[in-house]
Amino acid sequence: MDISVTLRGQTHDLALKNPVLTASGTFGCGLEFAPYGDLKSLGGIVVKGISLLPREGNPCPRVVETAAGMLNAVGLQNDGVEDFCAHKLPSLPWRDTPIIANIYAASTDEFADLAARLNVEDGVAALEINVSCPNVAKGGVLFGQDPVLTAAVTSAVRKAAPRKHVMVKLSPNVTDIALMAKSAEDAGADSVSCINTLLGMAVDLRLRRPKLANVLGGLSGPAIKPVALRCVWQVARAVRIPVVGVGGIVNAHDALEFILAGAHAVQIGSGNFMRPDCAFTVAAQLPAACEKIGVKSMEELRGTLQNGSALQRKHPAMA
Amino acid sequence: MQIKPILSRLPALEVTPFGPAGPEGEYRFFALRLPRPSWKNWRPGQFLMLRPAAFGLELPWARPFSICHTTARCLICFFQVCGRGTRRMAQLKHGDEVNVWGPLGNGFAVEPDSQTLLLAGGMGIVPFVGYVNAHPKPWNTSMLFGHREPLKCYPVDNIHEYIPLDSLRETTPGELDNFIFTLNERMRDCAEQNGLVLACGPLPFLQTVRNFARELKARTQILLENTMACGVGACLGCMTRTSDAWPTPEKRGGLVQACRQGPVFWADQVKL
Numbered sequence: 001m002d003i004s005v006t007l008r009g010q011t012h013d014l015a016l017k018n019p020v021l022t023a024s025g026t027f028g029c030g031l032e033f034a035p036y037g038d039l040k041s042l043g044g045i046v047v048k049g050i051s052l053l054p055r056e057g058n059p060c061p062r063v064v065e066t067a068a069g070m071l072n073a074v075g076l077q078n079d080g081v082e083d084f085c086a087h088k089l090p091s092l093p094w095r096d097t098p099i100i101a102n103i104y105a106a107s108t109d110e111f112a113d114l115a116a117r118l119n120v121e122d123g124v125a126a127l128e129i130n131v132s133c134p135n136v137a138k139g140g141v142l143f144g145q146d147p148v149l150t151a152a153v154t155s156a157v158r159k160a161a162p163r164k165h166v167m168v169k170l171s172p173n174v175t176d177i178a179l180m181a182k183s184a185e186d187a188g189a190d191s192v193s194c195i196n197t198l199l200g201m202a203v204d205l206r207l208r209r210p211k212l213a214n215v216l217g218g219l220s221g222p223a224i225k226p227v228a229l230r231c232v233w234q235v236a237r238a239v240r241i242p243v244v245g246v247g248g249i250v251n252a253h254d255a256l257e258f259i260l261a262g263a264h265a266v267q268i269g270s271g272n273f274m275r276p277d278c279a280f281t282v283a284a285q286l287p288a289a290c291e292k293i294g295v296k297s298m299e300e301l302r303g304t305l306q307n308g309s310a311l312q313r314k315h316p317a318m319a
Numbered sequence: 320m321q322i323k324p325i326l327s328r329l330p331a332l333e334v335t336p337f338g339p340a341g342p343e344g345e346y347r348f349f350a351l352r353l354p355r356p357s358w359k360n361w362r363p364g365q366f367l368m369l370r371p372a373a374f375g376l377e378l379p380w381a382r383p384f385s386i387c388h389t390t391a392r393c394l395i396c397f398f399q400v401c402g403r404g405t406r407r408m409a410q411l412k413h414g415d416e417v418n419v420w421g422p423l424g425n426g427f428a429v430e431p432d433s434q435t436l437l438l439a440g441g442m443g444i445v446p447f448v449g450y451v452n453a454h455p456k457p458w459n460t461s462m463l464f465g466h467r468e469p470l471k472c473y474p475v476d477n478i479h480e481y482i483p484l485d486s487l488r489e490t491t492p493g494e495l496d497n498f499i500f501t502l503n504e505r506m507r508d509c510a511e512q513n514g515l516v517l518a519c520g521p522l523p524f525l526q527t528v529r530n531f532a533r534e535l536k537a538r539t540q541i542l543l544e545n546t547m548a549c550g551v552g553a554c555l556g557c558m559t560r561t562s563d564a565w566p567t568p569e570k571r572g573g574l575v576q577a578c579r580q581g582p583v584f585w586a587d588q589v590k591l
């Protein structure tokens with residue numbers, strides 16, 4: 001079965017052999033997971049967030065397990081864009097699988113500089129703009145909570161990276177995520193991914209202190225899947241550009257639920273920590289899962305979620 | 320040489336309690352036997368990530384464990400019940416599925432002709448079971464073991480068989496002082512012979528060892544048991560700060576991953 005999809009953007013399309021991507025921050029630069037599966041079998045690899053200059057991130061402890069999820073306050077630790085381009089990107093199978101660079105900056109100008117630098121790298125197929133990280137003091141979710149700032153950053157990256165597909169990663173920590181998605185679309189985004197982590201905290205009752213050094217962190221994992229599904233459904237109804245679903249997907253069944261809700265593709269995040277072959281397995285199991293529910297392509301399933309009233313019309317007994 | 324880790328889905332063979340049961344009949348120390356994965360090799364001090372299928376969605380993370388011992392057919396993990404994950408592991412039954420990935424990390428140095436002092440604190444004894452079994456000249460090694468629970472709670476039989484093991488149980492502050500005094504004496508003897516000191520145990524124990532190592536100029540490696548979500552270098556949760564003695568200049572004073580650059584470090588190269 002052909003499960004390929006194309007994220008048809010306003011400026012650039014992104015062709016994926018299957019709709020399974022990895023989520024930034026959970027898959028390293030990709031090579032960490034090479035012993036557990038064929039990187040080329042993935043629809044795409046979204047690498048750990050990259051900034052213009054190296055960032056040390058937040059103090060430890062910066063990760064903690066919670067019920068059906070985890071909190072992280074890593075704070076976008078990375079070695080900077082030059083290190084990524086020189087040492088990591090050349091080792092990735094970028095000719096076979098699209099590499100999507102998740103980018104973070106503290107200002108619109110810095111976003112533009114970073115995007116311009118990556119625009120000249122043939123190995124980078126797309127840029128995912130991180131306007132939604134809750135773990136950094138400057139920028140991050142502050143950009144993603146304001147439709148004007150979201151548009152400004154998207155527009156700056158769009159102009160600075162004319163060769164790349166531009167995806168905007170949206171935050172659930174907003175009142176109206178559809179409004180943010182529309183801002184990104186209007187500013188030239190080719191697609192949006194949703195959602196980033198939910199702001200949360202965990203406390204140690206015995207020590208009477210927060211479990212994270214940063215106090216607050218981003219919640220991910222199966223615990224956030226209902227929120228992510230809701231956001232994908234709302235965003236998919238608000239924009240015409242493709243939507244990539246992220247949040248608690250750990251198997252092919254989860255992935256199909258997101259596609260049913262309107263996603264064109266999905267990203268596997270915390271699932272990579274549950275089993276390091278999680279993303280590979282979801283990609284491999286997707287054709288069989290499609291057959292099981294009687295669909296022949298992703299298009300046939302996408303966005304066909306029926307709302308309650310439609311079900312009632314079809315099945316009066318449910319009224 | 321880098322040992323390539325693999326992911327295995329294994330049926331649990333047996334979970335065996337160690338030591339005396341508590342007042343309500345509960346045990347806290349267990350050996351989990353699994354079929355030996357198809358590893359070609361592993362180094363003592365390396366660890367594996369272990370996640371029973373029974374964790375379901377509720378406990379998303381695997382747990383890191385030092386590799387205790389392997390036989391031709393078995394992989395043996397030793398654990399203490401200290402939270403939700405290990406409590407559930409203690410309830411595993413024959414045939415229950417366990418996902419295991421490893422061997423991960425680096426491992427302790429082996430210098431067959433050097434006097435090697437093994438310092439274990441509590442559950443820090445676990446990696447030394449495999450170390451002693453794999454050492455080509457175990458008569459050059461000896462161990463000092465400080466612990467709070469009765470000795471029979473720990474997997475000491477395999478160690479007793481091969482090397483001299485001095486164990487000191489700490490139940491009072493005075494006994495702790497005695498242990499620290501003995502620790503210093505043993506490290507001094509080892510340093511005078513330009514021997515190798517290897518340590519694993521709780522953080523305060525490792526800090527004490529590191530301080531003595533600095534004072535005595537003893538060549539010392541320590542095994543760090545940092546919190547890990549993935550074990551493969553992706554989550555950046557297990558970071559450790561390096562000292563000015565870190566071998567690569569660009570990482571001096573910076574952060575390195577305990578799962579990739581460790582879990583075994585030269586004591587003078589990291590800050591605790």
